[in-house]
Amino acid sequence: MTAILEVRGLSRQFRSGGLLRPSRLHAVDDVTFALRPGRITALAGESGSGKSTVARLLLRLLTPSSGEVLFAGRNVARDRRRRDVLRYRKHVQMIFQDPFGSLNPAKTVRAHLERPLRIHGIAGRRDAKARVDTLLETVGLVPVASIADKYPHELSGGQRQRVAIARALAANPKVVIADEPISMLDVSIRIGILNLMRDLKELEIAFLYVTHDLASARYVADDILVMYAGQIVEQGPVDEVLANPLHPYTRLLIASVPDGERNLEPIEIRKGTAAAAVDPAPGCRFVDRCPLAIAVCRQTTPELVEAEPGRIARCHVTAPRQREDVHAQPAA
Amino acid sequence: MTLAFSVTPDAPAERVTPVVELENLVVDYVTRTRTIRAVDGVSLSIGAGEIVGLAGESGCGKSTLGNAVMQILRPPAQITSGRVLFGGENVVERRREELRKFRWRNVSMVFQSAMNALNPVMRTGDQFVDMIRAHERVSKHDALERAGDLLELVGIDRRRLRAYPHELSGGMRQRVVIAMALALRPELVIMDEPTTALDVVVQREILQQIRELQTELGFAVLFITHDLSLLLELAHRVAIMYAGEIIEEAPAARLRDEPRHPYTVGLLGSFPPLHGPVERLTGIPGAPPDLAAPPSGCRFHPRCPHCTRDDQALYARQIGERPLLRVIADEHRVACHRVTA
Numbered sequence: 001m002t003a004i005l006e007v008r009g010l011s012r013q014f015r016s017g018g019l020l021r022p023s024r025l026h027a028v029d030d031v032t033f034a035l036r037p038g039r040i041t042a043l044a045g046e047s048g049s050g051k052s053t054v055a056r057l058l059l060r061l062l063t064p065s066s067g068e069v070l071f072a073g074r075n076v077a078r079d080r081r082r083r084d085v086l087r088y089r090k091h092v093q094m095i096f097q098d099p100f101g102s103l104n105p106a107k108t109v110r111a112h113l114e115r116p117l118r119i120h121g122i123a124g125r126r127d128a129k130a131r132v133d134t135l136l137e138t139v140g141l142v143p144v145a146s147i148a149d150k151y152p153h154e155l156s157g158g159q160r161q162r163v164a165i166a167r168a169l170a171a172n173p174k175v176v177i178a179d180e181p182i183s184m185l186d187v188s189i190r191i192g193i194l195n196l197m198r199d200l201k202e203l204e205i206a207f208l209y210v211t212h213d214l215a216s217a218r219y220v221a222d223d224i225l226v227m228y229a230g231q232i233v234e235q236g237p238v239d240e241v242l243a244n245p246l247h248p249y250t251r252l253l254i255a256s257v258p259d260g261e262r263n264l265e266p267i268e269i270r271k272g273t274a275a276a277a278v279d280p281a282p283g284c285r286f287v288d289r290c291p292l293a294i295a296v297c298r299q300t301t302p303e304l305v306e307a308e309p310g311r312i313a314r315c316h317v318t319a320p321r322q323r324e325d326v327h328a329q330p331a332a
Numbered sequence: 333m334t335l336a337f338s339v340t341p342d343a344p345a346e347r348v349t350p351v352v353e354l355e356n357l358v359v360d361y362v363t364r365t366r367t368i369r370a371v372d373g374v375s376l377s378i379g380a381g382e383i384v385g386l387a388g389e390s391g392c393g394k395s396t397l398g399n400a401v402m403q404i405l406r407p408p409a410q411i412t413s414g415r416v417l418f419g420g421e422n423v424v425e426r427r428r429e430e431l432r433k434f435r436w437r438n439v440s441m442v443f444q445s446a447m448n449a450l451n452p453v454m455r456t457g458d459q460f461v462d463m464i465r466a467h468e469r470v471s472k473h474d475a476l477e478r479a480g481d482l483l484e485l486v487g488i489d490r491r492r493l494r495a496y497p498h499e500l501s502g503g504m505r506q507r508v509v510i511a512m513a514l515a516l517r518p519e520l521v522i523m524d525e526p527t528t529a530l531d532v533v534v535q536r537e538i539l540q541q542i543r544e545l546q547t548e549l550g551f552a553v554l555f556i557t558h559d560l561s562l563l564l565e566l567a568h569r570v571a572i573m574y575a576g577e578i579i580e581e582a583p584a585a586r587l588r589d590e591p592r593h594p595y596t597v598g599l600l601g602s603f604p605p606l607h608g609p610v611e612r613l614t615g616i617p618g619a620p621p622d623l624a625a626p627p628s629g630c631r632f633h634p635r636c637p638h639c640t641r642d643d644q645a646l647y648a649r650q651i652g653e654r655p656l657l658r659v660i661a662d663e664h665r666v667a668c669h670r671v672t673a
Contacts, residue, residue, distance in 0.1 A: 192615050219610060260561035
């Protein structure tokens with residue numbers, strides 16, 4: 001299946017530091033990936049790694065410093081006209097982390113879902129009711145009649161997040177970006193939301209699931225992108241990446257996840273953070289924490305290299321550059 | 333720095349004398365219009381040098397329970413009945429001045445947000461000095477010396493005594509708070525979601541450190557969290573709370589391998605695995621109850637897959653009678669009408 005959204009060399013820097021010592025924060029640095037209909041791609045990383053900035057760049061809430069965002073083949077990264085941005089946003093919708101903050105307490109569930117239908121001119125006043133009922137059924141909010149006229153405070157956290165998902169689906173989007181959609185929900189109801197995302201793949205939506213939780217990424221996603229300090233350090237099919245990680249950072253991340261199946265066996269952890277790089281020097285950004293580091297890691301920044309078919313990593317040791325890097329030949 | 337040490341994953345061989353024992357503890361939030369029972373008849377004991385995990389979802393009363401042990405409940409929360417026995421003595425009726433000595437010296441606490449636990453306009457060193465000198469007659473110089481030792485204990489350079497909290501990373505701040513909690517060598521440290529706000533690698537680092545310090549210094553830990561998989565790794569014994577009650581308690585390995593309460597089973601089935609086949613999980617239907625109006629009978633019955641009308645006699649008990657927490661095997665307690673020894 002061809003990609004609906006393609007990101008090429010996407011970068012975003014922020015000015016930081018003072019007047020006397022200006023510096024540039026490389027929040028997102030040379031990020032390349034593609035989203036395909038009916039597939040869920042997880043974007044994993046720690047806080048500060050740049051994953052939320054990627055989400056905001058895709059939504060055009062931020063303008064990239066460089067790089068392209070191709071939607072159905074057209075670069076939307078430089079769109080300035082409101083009409084163009086609105087048309088793009090109709091196809092690319094967002095689900096936020098906080099279902100308590102993202103719904104308007106003074107509006108009913110129905111009002112929340114009718115609004116995008118009107119804004120994007122999808123349904124007239126008469127069709128709207130039927131469309132809202134279908135949406136609520138799709139996200140498992142039944143019986144529809146008892147939910148539609150409720151206010152957010154009358155709903156549980158899980159129900160609110162379902163309303164937020166229904167709202168994102170209202171405009172029939174091609175791409176949905178979900179930024180940590182379960183992290184504020186109670187443990188016992190998270191699975192319900194993840195199952196819903198899995199079921200929504202049938203709608204041929206391309207999902208980007210932004211998360212710090214690798215186990216949930218494995219549960220819902222087909223592919224995974226792992227970010228570290230603003231860069232993608234590894235990408236590939238989620239099962240393969242988690243079973244046999246190439247990049248040393250992915251390995252550290254997996255080893256750190258709490259796992260009730262084992263006892264707390266000590267792992268080696270070196271100091272450092274995954275926060276975005278300020279004026280980064282050449283070399284690998286993970287080098288100070290890396291148990292595998294060699295001399296070249298301090299001198300040149302590794303490129304994303306396809307080490308095995310479909311398996312891409314940014315590491316001089318585990319994914320050495322042989323023929324060409326992925327920018328010359330995007331992975332299938 | 334690298335962390336390398338050996339840990340003893342097994343529970344202490346014999347059940348040693350408890351450091352703290354809760355007996356039928358009841359905590360209410362009392363307002364003019366209504367009373368909400370957040371902790372309802374909890375009995376739990378924590379042995380010397382034992383890590384006991386307390387797991388449950390938000391609003392189940394687990395933090396209220398921790399605050400009750402530490403004796404830091406503030407109105408509208410109050411202990412309505414029951415006892416908190418510390419070294420055999422009930423601390424519920426103690427006077428304010430006695431409690432001031434009891435806290436930090438006997439029991440200390442680590443909260444989720446280190447930024448809120450630390451004073452933002454005071455250097456870390458001074459905060460240690462204040463705390464130590466509130467409990468012991470030592471010179472400022474000696475207190476600072478000890479603060480430096482404590483920082484090194486948790487793997488932070490002692491020069492950081494001069495740092496303000498905002499100059500430290502989130503993980504470092506949490507380690508400073510842990511060092512403070514250990515300053516007076518308490519017998520019990522209550523940790524309420526100490527790693528929830530941290531990234532997974534930092535969390536891992538701190539958990540390893542807690543385990544290392546605990547093995548070395550021998551204090552007991554009450555570790556409160558919503559993350560059951562974390563507890564199964566860290567704790568010797570785990571208690572599961574639901575709607576103000578402990579519904580199951582067992583050694584960690586036994587709880588993982590032979591959970592008996594349907595809520596525990598559902599909770600364990602709510603964590604997608606990191607390896608093995610990916611099967612569709614079901615989670616638990618419904619949502620945790622509102623403690624202002626808890627369900628009748630067994631509080632889990634509205635969400636319980638085994639609460640059906642197939643067996644009328646059992647169904648009547650499930651919806652009308654509260655199950656007691658009973659011993660069903662050695663060290664394994666369950667509160668469920670369907671579970672017997």
